[in-house]
Amino acid sequence: MPELPEVETVRRTLDEALRGREILGVAAITWPRTIAAPAVDMFCGVLCNRQIWGVRRRAKYIIIDLDNEDALVVHLRMTGRLLVVSEDEPVDPYTRVVLILNGSEHLRFRDVRKFGRIWLLDRAGLEQLDRQLGPEPLDPGFTAEALVNLLRGRQARLKPLLLDQRLIAGLGNIYADEALWRAGLHPLQTAGELNDEEVARLHAAITAVLADAVARRGTTLSDYRDALGEMGENQNYLAVYGRQGQPCPRCGTPVERVVVAQRGTHFCPHCQPLSSS
DNA sequence: CATTACCTGCAA
DNA sequence: TTGCAGGTAATG
Numbered sequence: 001m002p003e004l005p006e007v008e009t010v011r012r013t014l015d016e017a018l019r020g021r022e023i024l025g026v027a028a029i030t031w032p033r034t035i036a037a038p039a040v041d042m043f044c045g046v047l048c049n050r051q052i053w054g055v056r057r058r059a060k061y062i063i064i065d066l067d068n069e070d071a072l073v074v075h076l077r078m079t080g081r082l083l084v085v086s087e088d089e090p091v092d093p094y095t096r097v098v099l100i101l102n103g104s105e106h107l108r109f110r111d112v113r114k115f116g117r118i119w120l121l122d123r124a125g126l127e128q129l130d131r132q133l134g135p136e137p138l139d140p141g142f143t144a145e146a147l148v149n150l151l152r153g154r155q156a157r158l159k160p161l162l163l164d165q166r167l168i169a170g171l172g173n174i175y176a177d178e179a180l181w182r183a184g185l186h187p188l189q190t191a192g193e194l195n196d197e198e199v200a201r202l203h204a205a206i207t208a209v210l211a212d213a214v215a216r217r218g219t220t221l222s223d224y225r226d227a228l229g230e231m232g233e234n235q236n237y238l239a240v241y242g243r244q245g246q247p248c249p250r251c252g253t254p255v256e257r258v259v260v261a262q263r264g265t266h267f268c269p270h271c272q273p274l275s276s277s
Numbered sequence: 278c279a280t281t282a283c284c285t286g287c288a289a
Numbered sequence: 290t291t292g293c294a295g296g297t298a299a300t301g
Contacts (some may be wrong), residue, residue: 002295033283059295065294078295080287094285113284165297172295202282221295222287241295262279264293 002076002169004137005058005213006224006232010082010149012055013227014062015055015084017084022102023050031096034109036117044118046084047099059169063126071126073119074109079223080116085109112223124189128221133169137206138214142168143194153200158202159187160261171206174219174241177206177266181240185267186274187258212237240266 002010026044029035040177053065062082064072065204066245074082097109097118106180109118121129132151150167161167162176171179180187182205185198192200218224218232221242225231239249244257248268258265 078294112286115283174295219295224295
């Protein structure tokens with residue numbers, strides 16, 4: 001479900017709700033595989049009576065910094081939600097982990113498909129995670145020149161490359177398609193064949209698509225909600241994702257859907273020609 | 278590079 | 290009943 005804009009929106013709402021708060025204990029872990037590391041006993045022991053410094057994001061990971069320099073790291077995968085609610089709120093059947101906060105509230109992890117994972121990592125673990133991930137596309141250091149260097153010599157096609165978190169961190173299936181549409185580039189285009197002007201267009205498209213979606217608090221197609229349970233608005237502004245058969249907003253040509261690297265891929269055959277330059 | 282696995286719900 | 294879904298890791 002969630003890509004960079006959704007995770008960033010969860011981070012912001014979570015930081016507001018959790019900064020300075022205390023985790024008093026673990027009320028329930030009803031799907032233990034959610035806890036990826038460490039073992040559940042140690043997980044609960046370390047979390048008990050920890051204060052929360054703040055909430056950060058790296059790629060699609062939520063990082064909740066704790067007062068002992070460990071961090072609770074959460075990946076929502078497809079259907080995960082992190083919710084701050086009153087302890088009186090009924091626990092719905094898809095809730096997998098419940099943490100008890102001071103002030104009679106819960107931090108709940110809800111996840112229909114059980115793909116989401118939570119880690120309790122020390123500083124070394126956080127650094128290792130960071131090293132596995134490519135640059136943050138909304139950081140100032142992510143320039144068009146940086147993207148030129150990342151794509152140079154690459155034989156892979158653009159769509160799968162944009163989904164590779166080791167190259168650029170945070171894009172997923174929605175925003176990869178939206179960025180390629182905005183840049184006027186075909187998803188099957190060989191990355192290394194782009195000229196500098198095309199890479200500059202792709203860079204501008206990636207940053208604009210992500211920034212716009214953050215401003216609209218993410219895309220809610222079904223499961224995604226922020227930490228207060230609110231939906232996003234960006235689903236009302238998608239150009240091609242999920243719009244196969246409907247007119248391209250730029251030229252009116254019907255949007256096509258193909259499968260690339262096992263992922264549904266949406267594009268405008270007129271605005272996104274496959275060139276061989 | 279492609280396929281499978283992890284899971285459940287929902288629409289066709 | 291089948292296939293598909295916003296993600297990623299583990300296999301050939």
